[in-house]
Amino acid sequence: MSTDSLTQDLTQRTENSSRELLARAFFFGCAFLSIVTTISIAVLLVTEAAKFFSITAPLVGVEGETATIAEFLTGTEWRPNFTPHEFGVLPLVSATLMITFGSALIALPLGVATAIYLSEYASERARSFLKPALEILAGVPTVIYGFFALMYITPALSTIFPDISFFNLLSASIVVGIMIIPMVASISEDAMSAVPDDLRQAGYGMGATKFDVSVGVVLPAATSGVVASFILALSRAIGETMAVTIAAGSQANMLNPLNPLGYFESGMPMTAAMVQLLHGDITGGGLAYRSLFAIGLTLFVITLAMNIVSDLVAARYREEYE
Amino acid sequence: MSTDARDAVEDGFGHVSRTVGTVFRYLLLVSTLVGIVTLGVLLVYVANDAIRPLTADPGWHLTFVLAFALPSLLVGGYLYRRDKSALFTGLNALGVPAVSLLFASAAAMLFVDVVPPLIWFAYVVAVAIPLVVLLATTRYSHRIPFLARVATLAAVTVASLGVVPGAIQSLPFVPQAWLVVAATLGVPVAGVAGTYADRRWGRRAAVSVAVAALVATVAAPFAGPTIGLDPLPATVLMALAGVPTAVYVGTVVVNQPERRVGLLLPLVVVAGALVGGAVVDALGFAGPQAWIDWQFLTSDHSNTPAEAGIYPAIVGTILLMVVVALASFPVGVGAAVYLEEYAPDNTFTRVVDVNISNLAGVPSVVYGLLGLGVFVRYGGMTPGTVVVGGMTLALLILPIIIISAREAIRSVPDSMRQASYGMGATRWQTVKNVVLPRSFPGILTGTILALGRAIGETAPLLMIGAPQIFDLPTALDARVGAMPLQLYVWATTFASPEFYTTALAAGVVTLLVAMLAMNSIAIVLRNKYQREQ
Numbered sequence: 137m138s139t140d141s142l143t144q145d146l147t148q149r150t151e152n153s154s155r156e157l158l159a160r161a162f163f164f165g166c167a168f169l170s171i172v173t174t175i176s177i178a179v180l181l182v183t184e185a186a187k188f189f190s191i192t193a194p195l196v197g198v199e200g201e202t203a204t205i206a207e208f209l210t211g212t213e214w215r216p217n218f219t220p221h222e223f224g225v226l227p228l229v230s231a232t233l234m235i236t237f238g239s240a241l242i243a244l245p246l247g248v249a250t251a252i253y254l255s256e257y258a259s260e261r262a263r264s265f266l267k268p269a270l271e272i273l274a275g276v277p278t279v280i281y282g283f284f285a286l287m288y289i290t291p292a293l294s295t296i297f298p299d300i301s302f303f304n305l306l307s308a309s310i311v312v313g314i315m316i317i318p319m320v321a322s323i324s325e326d327a328m329s330a331v332p333d334d335l336r337q338a339g340y341g342m343g344a345t346k347f348d349v350s351v352g353v354v355l356p357a358a359t360s361g362v363v364a365s366f367i368l369a370l371s372r373a374i375g376e377t378m379a380v381t382i383a384a385g386s387q388a389n390m391l392n393p394l395n396p397l398g399y400f401e402s403g404m405p406m407t408a409a410m411v412q413l414l415h416g417d418i419t420g421g422g423l424a425y426r427s428l429f430a431i432g433l434t435l436f437v438i439t440l441a442m443n444i445v446s447d448l449v450a451a452r453y454r455e456e457y458e
Numbered sequence: 459m460s461t462d463a464r465d466a467v468e469d470g471f472g473h474v475s476r477t478v479g480t481v482f483r484y485l486l487l488v489s490t491l492v493g494i495v496t497l498g499v500l501l502v503y504v505a506n507d508a509i510r511p512l513t514a515d516p517g518w519h520l521t522f523v524l525a526f527a528l529p530s531l532l533v534g535g536y537l538y539r540r541d542k543s544a545l546f547t548g549l550n551a552l553g554v555p556a557v558s559l560l561f562a563s564a565a566a567m568l569f570v571d572v573v574p575p576l577i578w579f580a581y582v583v584a585v586a587i588p589l590v591v592l593l594a595t596t597r598y599s600h601r602i603p604f605l606a607r608v609a610t611l612a613a614v615t616v617a618s619l620g621v622v623p624g625a626i627q628s629l630p631f632v633p634q635a636w637l638v639v640a641a642t643l644g645v646p647v648a649g650v651a652g653t654y655a656d657r658r659w660g661r662r663a664a665v666s667v668a669v670a671a672l673v674a675t676v677a678a679p680f681a682g683p684t685i686g687l688d689p690l691p692a693t694v695l696m697a698l699a700g701v702p703t704a705v706y707v708g709t710v711v712v713n714q715p716e717r718r719v720g721l722l723l724p725l726v727v728v729a730g731a732l733v734g735g736a737v738v739d740a741l742g743f744a745g746p747q748a749w750i751d752w753q754f755l756t757s758d759h760s761n762t763p764a765e766a767g768i769y770p771a772i773v774g775t776i777l778l779m780v781v782v783a784l785a786s787f788p789v790g791v792g793a794a795v796y797l798e799e800y801a802p803d804n805t806f807t808r809v810v811d812v813n814i815s816n817l818a819g820v821p822s823v824v825y826g827l828l829g830l831g832v833f834v835r836y837g838g839m840t841p842g843t844v845v846v847g848g849m850t851l852a853l854l855i856l857p858i859i860i861i862s863a864r865e866a867i868r869s870v871p872d873s874m875r876q877a878s879y880g881m882g883a884t885r886w887q888t889v890k891n892v893v894l895p896r897s898f899p900g901i902l903t904g905t906i907l908a909l910g911r912a913i914g915e916t917a918p919l920l921m922i923g924a925p926q927i928f929d930l931p932t933a934l935d936a937r938v939g940a941m942p943l944q945l946y947v948w949a950t951t952f953a954s955p956e957f958y959t960t961a962l963a964a965g966v967v968t969l970l971v972a973m974l975a976m977n978s979i980a981i982v983l984r985n986k987y988q989r990e991q
Contacts, residue, residue: 155604159886163800166792170814170860173853177824180831249489257483258490268981269494275907275977276497277914279942280966283949284500287958317493347479368819375821377917378942382949407823411920432827436820443819447812 181436184429188223201423208430214388214404216413216424223427225434227388231305231403234393235380236373238309239316243373244366246313247320248355251362254321255328256350274318281311282382290383303385303402311379316369323368327361328354360453364446371442375435377407386412406431501970507963509748518743525737526730533726537719547710548723553982555703555724560975562698564776566691571773572932575635575690580623582642587622588615636679636689643697644675651705658713667708671701750964759927759944761952763960768968770930771944774844775913775972777931778940781848782855782912787905789852790859791894794901797860798867799889818857825854826921834922841923842937850918855908862904866897899987903980910976914969916942926951941969 186192190202203223211224250270254263285307293307294300331354339349355362385402388409392398404412413428506512511519537545569575591614595607602610652668675697682692710717738745749763757767793814801807829850834841870893878888894901919940926947928939939947948962 153604153884154608156884156886158608159889160796160800163792163796166789167796167801167810169789170793170810170817170856173828173856174813174817176832177820177828180828181824184831246489246492249486250493253483253486253490257486266490266494268977271981272974272977273493273497275910275914275973277916277942277969277973279914279916279945279949280969283945283962283966284504286949287962288500288503314493314496321490343474345474345479347482350482371819372821375819375823377821377823378946382946407821407917410823410827411917414920414923429827429831432824436824439819439821439824440816443816447815 177436181429181433184426185433188423188426188430203423203427212390214409216409216427221423223423223430225406225431227390228404228406228409228431230391230393231384231389232374232405232407234305234391234398234403235309235312235376235384235405236370237393238305238399239313239373240366240370242310242313243316243320243369247317247365247369248324248362250317250321251324251328251365252350252355255325256346256354270318270321274315276315277378278315278376279378279382281315282308282379285311285379285383297400300400301385301402303383303387304400305384305391305403306399308380308383308405309399311383312373312376315376315379316372319369319372320365323365324358324362327358327365330361331357360450363453364450367442367446367449371439371446374442375407375439377411380405381408381411384408406435410435504963504966504970507959508750508967509746511746514746515743517741518738518745521737521741521743522734525734526727529726529730530723533723537723541716541719544717544720545723547714547717547720551703551707551710551721551724552727553978554706555699557975557979558699558702559695560972562695563691564772565698566694567773568776568780569635569639569694570688570690571930572777575638576627576632577623579633579638579642580626581619583626584618584622587618634689636693639690640676640679640693640697643694644672647675647697647701648672651701654705658709667705671697671704674700674704748964749960750967754961754964755968758929759947763956766948766957766961768941768944768961768965770928771939771941771965772968774928774931774938774943775940777844777934777938778848778851779909779913781844781934782851783905783909785849785852786856786859786908790856790905790908791863791901793856793860794863794867795889795893798864799885799893814857814860818861821917822854822915823917823921825850826918828853829918829922840935840937842919842925844931844934844936844938846922847919847924847938847940850922851912851915854915854918855912858908858911859905862907863897863901866900866904867893869900870896899983903984903987906976906980906983910973910980913940913973913976914942916940916946919943920946941965941972945969 183196186196188203189208190204193202201221203221208223208225210226211222212226213222213224214227215222250266254266258266286303289307289310290300290302290304293304297306300306335353335357336349339353344352384405386404386408387402388404389401391401391403410428410431413424534545534548537548569578588611592611595602595610648668648671651671652664655667656664675693678692678696678700679689682689687695707721710721754767755772756769757765758770759768760766797807797810801810829846830841833839833846833849839846874892874896875888878892883891920943924939924943925937926939926943928937931938945962945965948957948965
């Protein structure tokens with residue numbers, strides 16, 4: 137190899153060589169795809185939902201039957217597949233709220249307790265068993281949780297509460313609660329592990345017991361992470377589909393979320409309503425098809441807002457120890 | 459009075475009640491276990507419904523306890539007392555064949571029922587030609603400009619894919635299916651085994667290992683029929699399960715003499731199962747009348763639970779997973795590399811960052827709507843096909859893959875990057891030669907976990923219009939069902955008490971086994987990776 141070409145090799149600018157640019161462009165494209173996905177979700181949901189509401193339908197050039205926003209948001213009947221059509225989302229929202237609340241009652245205390253145990257008490261050995269077990273809890277397909285609720289939990293509940301119906305919100309809440317425990321636990325535990333050891337040692341130095349340190353020092357210091365985990369888990373419970381579709385039933389009853397007896401009845405959460413709509417007319421864009429996107433948009437907005445709030449809480453109230 | 463008060467203080471001082479702490483501790487432990495134990499109980503119930511162990515003859519149970527369970531437990535206990543690492547080896551030597559057998563069976567299903575071997579062969583050759591050209595150009599000439607090389611490669615690929623499959627399919631003679639598979643699987647498997655051996659034991663051992671692997675694969679179609687296997691599945695099983703198992707056992711025997719004793723465990727387990735089976739046959743004890751049996755795994759859907767099977771759903775799930783993995787892995791890793799290695803610290807990067815974590819929180823049913831709208835309604839594709847389903851699920855797990863791949867890439871020490879740059883490597887060379895190889899196990903773990911999530915997703919498939927009653931999918935544009943979808947259909951459309959405790963329970967166990975197999979591979983990989991670091 138001649139000296140000239142060697143010098144040329146060694147001194148050529150590589151940063152902008154075509155190979156580097158090609159690699160960079162490929163990686164950038166991959167990252168950009170995530171933005172494209174979000175934009176397509178938003179645009180698709182908004183345009184399709186716009187065809188559903190009478191106030192926006194003329195804007196997107198759709199003729200025919202529509203529903204008013206007032207009817208959608210305040211109507212208490214959901215009857216998309218039979219005439220006269222009724223598109224009131226409240227019954228669906230009430231069932232979703234009840235399942236979310238019920239599952240939160242189960243998952244939030246258990247999740248936080250699990251997080252404290254894993255981060256403060258458990259030995260390395262216990263952790264090496266418990267953490268994979270929790271992962272499996274989160275990994276079991278939701279359709280199987282629905283089956284468990286229908287097949288085993290409802291019969292067990294009906295021995296305690298004889299007047300419980302075959303499809304009921306209670307069993308749905310229980311399985312959704314079980315499946316979101318790992319989410320609360322792992323995010324809260326991350327927050328607790330991030331609490332510096334100095335704080336614990338200071339607590340012990342003041343004569344505090346392990347209980348005092350866990351509850352009085354670590355938990356308050358990790359509050360932002362714990363709250364963020366609550367919000368994320370609730371957003372997951374709201375978006376949960378298959379378990380509630382199978383276990384909660386397909387009758388859109390208007391329930392009073394404040395009445396605990398409602399948990400013994402069947403109801404149809406928003407996600408179950410979306411699955412239910414698919415059994416009807418979705419072939420060519422009837423009103424039922426468009427209502428699918430209206431609910432989808434509602435769901436997307438709620439979960440997105442919760443995710444953003446969770447991020448903000450985690451960032452805004454994080455205690456910085458450095 | 460004052461002395462009384464001081465006494466009282468001194469009595470209490472230094473005494474800390476342990477009750478609260480102890481109660482609290484056990485309360486926490488119980489809370490931790492509630493979810494896990496509940497799931498465990500539910501799993502026992504469903505396994506009982508699916509397998510029905512109580513329908514077996516008491517003699518059957520007795521035989522298997524004596525021949526199989528007792529010796530296995532004894533050997534396991536002995537290994538545990540003697541040397542825990544040997545027990546670990548024994549468990550691995552059981553796990554490697556079990557898991558590789560699962561995946562090899564999945565591949566065998568595709569070869570038997572979905573991809574005709576001739577078409578497979580045609581496309582393997584068509585892809586191999588550009589690969590050879592690529593290797594040749596990088597190896598023998600550094601003087602060709604990069605863009606010219608890319609252009610040549612693209613041209614060769616297009617030409618090869620356009621011409622070769624047609625040419626091979628119009629060959630005057632048609633090679634035997636198993637021969638085709640033995641060649642196309644045996645050669646790469648032998649290559650991989652040889653490379654592995656080369657790194658551990660040197661060139662000479664590598665050659666003999668590779669030759670042995672190739673010979674075993676080619677011999678399998680002849681040996682298969684003697685134990686009741688067709689030549690084609692026998693070849694696939696040998697290449698994808700037999701060879702890896704043999705390589706693992708060989709590694710233990712050669713490199714870890716102190717752990718050799720662990721191999722006793724799989725030996726006892728397999729021998730116990732065989733002996734137990736033979737004794738049960740000879741004495742005429744009836745086994746359990748399980749719902750999950752060979753008939754269930756290999757039949758189509760039926761309206762009567764006794765004849766219902768899950769085979770089309772299994773094949774559908776396998777095909778979907780192949781498409782999901784091919785679509786999401788490169789893109790997910792690419793995005794992670796961009797964000798960790800290339801991205802400048804600007805607004806766009808932060809937007810992408812926040813966006814990905816939000817995408818991970820979008821409900822799966824909304825992704826189904828995305829697939830329905832983008833691919834079916836505006837993209838004009840047929841609803842419910844393998845491609846549409848696979849791409850929808852790929853979009854769903856993409857954020858999970860990106861997040862875990864970023865974590866793996868971040869764990870590569872910065873000093874290694876600096877060393878690479880210090881030797882004059884460019885950014886792409888650093889990514890290719892340092893960052894990706896070093897973070898690969900972590901990326902793989904994350905991807906497998908994400909695929910384990912995709913395997914159980916039902917809502918997106920329902921949304922994109924997957925059919926409720928489906929046949930065996932035979933092409934990428936065929937309409938497809940999947941295991942969780944089949945379970946949903948059985949739990950709703952065919953809702954009846956007979957289905958609940960029979961075919962449905964068996965289906966649940968099948969899906970759980972698939973999901974647990976994926977998760978356990980990921981967990982084992984992660985533990986190994988963390989130990990090595």
